[in-house]
Amino acid sequence: MTAPAEAPDPVDAHVAALSGLLRGPRRLTTRMLDELRDGLTDAVAAHRRDGVPPRRAAELAVRAFGAPEELAPAFQRELTIAQARRTARSAALAVPFAAACWLLLRTAGSGAWAATSGASHALALTSGLLLGVAAAASALAGVGLALSGPLGRRLPTPARLPSMVAWAGTAAGLALAGATVALALLALLGATWPAAVAAGAVAAASHGVVASSARACRRCARLPVQPVHT
């Protein structure tokens, strides 16, 4: 006969349940949950000072803080906005970097850049157009970054802002990858292998950083959030 399993600590169970409902940047999620746990620990200690037994004190503290399902939308709102801001920042950093690579390759490029027709001309045109698309999407994401920062004191943060940033980031990631692949092919046509390798590396890095952040942002934006009442 086995002894009955001990019920989990209400504070641990509460924090774990809330953690399971949240999606967002790991560092901020951990920080907010650590703060919540600190608060619960303080609340339990306050009840204990009033002579409440330990388990009952933990149950009272958890009840006062609110059920995980009640708290999750308020926590998720901040996490979703934080993920959107991260996506906007990554797009804002990656696009100028890719544009600098484009300029560098063009400056150091061979006759492939000067072609007025054929595959080289099409690739040069395509890479420039895709960089333009990436820059426009990055600027749109930048608007989201501004609206969710200190500017948000004067202007309300639109509820659909994280979705807008997520899709702008997705567009920027795809355009960056496409532009840099076109640059790599252009470098290959011009037989400049080091440039082709560099362009390929930029493609992988830009797509990896921006697109993965945008994907996480899309996942966050699908979760329910609590509107702000100020």
Place this chain on the structure above:
Amino acid sequence: MRTDAVRGHLDGILLAVLEPGPLHGYAIITAVQRRSGGVLELRTGTIYPALQRLERLGLLRSHWDAVGERRRRCYALTDAGRAALTEERSAWREFTAAIGAVLDPATPGAAGGPAAGLAT
């Protein structure tokens, strides 16, 4: 007092209790309860995302502080936070004076108060 009634004023309440100096999350909760004489009911856990929001807007700054053997996240007003608190107070006084003049017109000074500007 219902949580819903407090929610619209949560920013101002949090800024006000931080005016005297930095506090960590649970100390903010107890400060609100103490100042309101236990009348204001907050869904305690929602304080943390509210503090994060005010920090994102640049009204608060925070840092980890060692308290005994534990580390706690402490919040303090920024200059923008102090300015926002001044605005919140001013708006609240105008609002309560106007509503008071309507609900209780016998109150001395109500006729010449802010309510006079509401006549349409």
